[in-house]
Amino acid sequence: MFDFFRDEKIAQKLAERIKRLSDGKHFKLMHVCGTHEQVIAQSGLRDLLPQNLEVISGPGCPVCCTPNSEIDLAIELALKGHLITTFGDMLRVPGSKSSLTKVRVLGGKVKVVYSIQDAIELSKEKKDLEIVHCAIGFETTAPSTAVVILNDAPSNFSIICSHRLIPPAMEALLISGECKIDGFIAPGHVSTIIGSEPYRKMAKEYNRPIVITGFEPIDILYGIFLLLKQIKEKRNNVEIEYTRAVKPEGNLMAIKKMEEVFEICDSNWRGLGNIPKSGLRLKKKFENHDAERKFNLRIEKSSDILPGCICDKILKGLNYPPDCPSFGTRCTPEDPLGACMVSSEGTCSTYFKYADEKK
Numbered sequence: 503m504f505d506f507f508r509d510e511k512i513a514q515k516l517a518e519r520i521k522r523l524s525d526g527k528h529f530k531l532m533h534v535c536g537t538h539e540q541v542i543a544q545s546g547l548r549d550l551l552p553q554n555l556e557v558i559s560g561p562g563c564p565v566c567c568t569p570n571s572e573i574d575l576a577i578e579l580a581l582k583g584h585l586i587t588t589f590g591d592m593l594r595v596p597g598s599k600s601s602l603t604k605v606r607v608l609g610g611k612v613k614v615v616y617s618i619q620d621a622i623e624l625s626k627e628k629k630d631l632e633i634v635h636c637a638i639g640f641e642t643t644a645p646s647t648a649v650v651i652l653n654d655a656p657s658n659f660s661i662i663c664s665h666r667l668i669p670p671a672m673e674a675l676l677i678s679g680e681c682k683i684d685g686f687i688a689p690g691h692v693s694t695i696i697g698s699e700p701y702r703k704m705a706k707e708y709n710r711p712i713v714i715t716g717f718e719p720i721d722i723l724y725g726i727f728l729l730l731k732q733i734k735e736k737r738n739n740v741e742i743e744y745t746r747a748v749k750p751e752g753n754l755m756a757i758k759k760m761e762e763v764f765e766i767c768d769s770n771w772r773g774l775g776n777i778p779k780s781g782l783r784l785k786k787k788f789e790n791h792d793a794e795r796k797f798n799l800r801i802e803k804s805s806d807i808l809p810g811c812i813c814d815k816i817l818k819g820l821n822y823p824p825d826c827p828s829f830g831t832r833c834t835p836e837d838p839l840g841a842c843m844v845s846s847e848g849t850c851s852t853y854f855k856y857a858d859e860k861k
Contacts, residue, residue, distance in 0.1 A: 507718030508545075516723040517550040523730040528554045530682050531729055532675070532819050534562035534668055535689035536847025537717050543856035545719040557726065558681075558819040561671050561774060562689060564639045565591045565845035566817060568664050569772045572636075573597035574801040575662055575794060579634050580610035582797075587621040588636040590614045591845040594838055598804040618650050618661075625659040634793045637661040640668050642691045644782055645756035648763035651788055660793040663783050666769055668692050669700045670780035676708045681819040685729040687722065688714040690744040697752025701740045709738045716744035763788060772806040772841055773814030811840035816849050823853035830854060 506512065533539065539559045542548060548557065561567050574597045580586045586602065593603045593614065606612040611631075615621050618635055625633040633656075637647045644665040651661075672686055688701060693714040701712045711732035715725030725743045732739060742748050760782070769781025784792045793799075807814050810828045815821040823829050823842070833839035835851050842850035 507716075507720040509720065512720055513547075513550060513723055516720065516727055520555065520723065520727050520730060521552045523727065523734055524552050524555050526552075526554055528556075529684045529730065529733070530556045530558060530819075531685050531687060531726060532558050532560045532681070532683045533687035533689070533715075534560040534672060535687075535691070536563040536566075536845065536849070536852070537691070538562065538687060538689065538715070538722060539849055539852050540847070541717055541719060541722060543852050547719060547722060550723070551726070555726075557687070558822075559816070559849040560675060560819050561771060561817045562668075563842070563845050563847040563849070564643075564664070564666065565595055566813065566841040566848050567666060567671075567771045567774070568592070568595060568638060568841070569770045569803070569806050570596070570598040571770065571801050571803050572662055572664050573601070574599075574804075575799060576602060576634070576636055577605050577610070578799060578801060579793060579797065580605050580612050583611065584632040584634050584797075585611040585613060585624070585628065586634050586636065587613050587615045587624060589616075589638065591847075592636055592638060594844050595841050596808065596838070618646055622650055622655060622659060625656040629656070629658060631658065633659050635659070635661045636664060638664040640666055640689075640692050641695045641760075644764065645695065645753075645759050648759040651763050651784065651791055652759065655791055657790065660791045660796050661784070662793050663764075663781075665764070665782040666771065667766070667780050667782065669696075669704060670777050671771065671774065672701075673704050673708070674774060674777045674780070675818060676704070676710065678818075683710065683819065684733060685711040685713070687725050687729070688712050688740075690714060690716045690721075690747060693742075693744065693748045693752070695753050695756050697748065698740045698742055698750045699752070705738045705740050711738050712740045714740070714742045714744050714748050716747065770803070771817075773817040808839055813840035813842045813850070816842050823850040824857075826850070830857070
């Protein structure tokens with residue numbers, strides 16, 4: 503089946519239909535998913551698209567969007583002797599003064615895990631140690647955190663809650679008006695959880711078509727085709743291209759678990775600032791598992807973007823990574839200056855790997 507989704511002849515035919523639909527007019531479509539950017543770059547899809555059609559990357563990498571304040575909180579707790587568990591991508595994300603990698607070199611307790619369940623197992627083994635897990639991710643990973651909290655997480659286990667919601671970030675970009683966005687390629691993974699309904703209000707209020715798209719080259723090309731077709735027909739609907747995985751109602755069980763454990767709150771995003779109702783925090787009855795409240799720590803906010811870095815503009819879709827003066831020189835995957843170069847889902851990291859992909 504997946505041969506179809508990677509068929510070069512089908513891709514060429516779709517590209518021709520996209521070119522005819524675009525009719526020489528300039529369009530800018532934004533995706534908000536690191537995996538979409540990887541597929542676009544690796545498959546050379548931009549080479550198939552007409553020059554007047556831009557497909558830009560938005561805030562689709564949860565690691566990239568995590569602000570300094572949450573990194574600083576993890577660093578502070580590690581230096582106080584608590585064991586921080588995190589995914590590998592988070593180790594080198596810069597905080598205001600340091601990173602978890604540097605803290606680990608200095609003797610701070612930091613351990614890479616592959617899932618939140620690994621952190622739970624550690625907390626059961628090391629009952630005399632406080633385990634603090636960096637719970638990061640969009641709606642895709644939040645249900646896993648919710649299940650762990652509901653399943654009687656040990657008393658020595660807590661989280662730094664870095665879960666964020668994609669639709670409010672998309673809306674914030676439209677409200678700001680900084681970047682002209684003609685339509686959104688919505689993320690397939692997130693949408694398997696939330697379905698299509700959370701996007702509908704935004705599509706109607708801001709007159710922008712949205713297509714929930716899968717992760718194969720043909721998925722993405724067909725998603726682009728559907729967006730241009732809507733634009734030409736002056737429609738602003740939410741369509742599901744990724745029908746083999748996404749239902750309009752989403753995953754009702756996962757949504758229920760999230761609603762049991764979390765409440766929606768305003769959230770600070772690296773490069774985008776504070777976005778209303780874009781984050782999740784543990785409800786009061788679970789506050790003994792909320793590291794910030796449990797240890798009564800407040801970390802002062804600081805600038806999330808270092809001099810010489812344009813991660814904020816990358817996350818807003820205003821620039822391409824090679825526009826940054828530090829790209830590939832001061833900032834590389836081995837020695838990243840900005841968060842977008844750290845994660846494998848980061849736009850700068852993807853562009854570095856596929857350096858010829860900028861149009």
